[in-house]
Amino acid sequence: MGTGVRVRVGSALHSEVVEWMDAEAELLDDYREREWLEGMVSRDIVYQVPLRQTVERARGMGFLEGTFHLDETYGSLQSRVARNETAYAWAEDPPSRIRHFVTNIKVTDEGDGLVGVRSNLLIFRTRQDQTQPQLLSGERKDTLRREDGTLRLLHRRVLLDLTVIGTHNLSIFF
Template sequence: MTAMSLPMADQKPLSVASVEYVEATDFLLLEAELLDDLREREWLETMVSKDVVYQLPIRETVERARGRGFIEGTFHLNENYGSLSSKVARNETKYAWAEDPPSRLRHFVTNVRVRRHGDADKLAVRSNVLIYRTRQDHTVPQILAGERHDVLRREEDGLRLLERVVYLDLTVIGTHNLSLFF
């Protein structure tokens, strides 16, 4: 999957009563809980595949005729397991000044749509995410909203995040850092 693809977008989403939908939704809700509780190491080691692709494309404001406004091949974040692991490790040290004390986060995940992927062991999942972030004693929260396009793969110990592309609704990200996980 590339940052511009819409996996299985022409396929009807599975019913909310399907086993796959329940599994995917349970995965997303547990993931949000771990990230909100700053249990980043647990999230990485139990929910993220070793060959993950994790991207946040850059958006620009364009006319409707020019597409959705994402610049092909350019990213605010273009991560793999190693770089995600480095971010987690850095947050665990006393040198993570940008996040010490840590931000207070809430991940609101909604409008979950699950489709069968071309591979039997994968699910294509689209969801909307709203991240509400407060820092120190600031009175104005930072709010990040967008749509996530995920591929979840069934591995030995359950579903894991294989691919995530986050399409933010913002063209200018008004936050002091991106040391959070979407």
């Protein structure tokens, strides 16, 4: 998160952000990706999932600068959503069953209509008749921007806890 002022739990802004995050999770869980993209995501979005490696504590958290599992813009997110709406999205047809669990939401007011949000994320995913679910956990560092009175996702950085992602694809949205 930035250097903004921490927003107290229960304040109007904190409640608005929590409601925004709940609505986002619901849209993604319900495969309403177009509604999510057009209604909640800024056209200026930077959406990244950096690569992680296991390193000694003295070398930091192990995220490689400039190396990503996903490094998306609005255009690339739009392409992914459009592809999922066709009959050619074989990686997700039939679609995975997904639940986003978002917790530990911390909010900062960054000024100039920007809001910093730090949260923990657990994605529970099953596919077809698999008996073992796939779990993806990590931390999200988001920046929301107020655009025409509505909060929109401007920047998302997902810091996964995994160094090796044991899933058959990354066609989901974090």
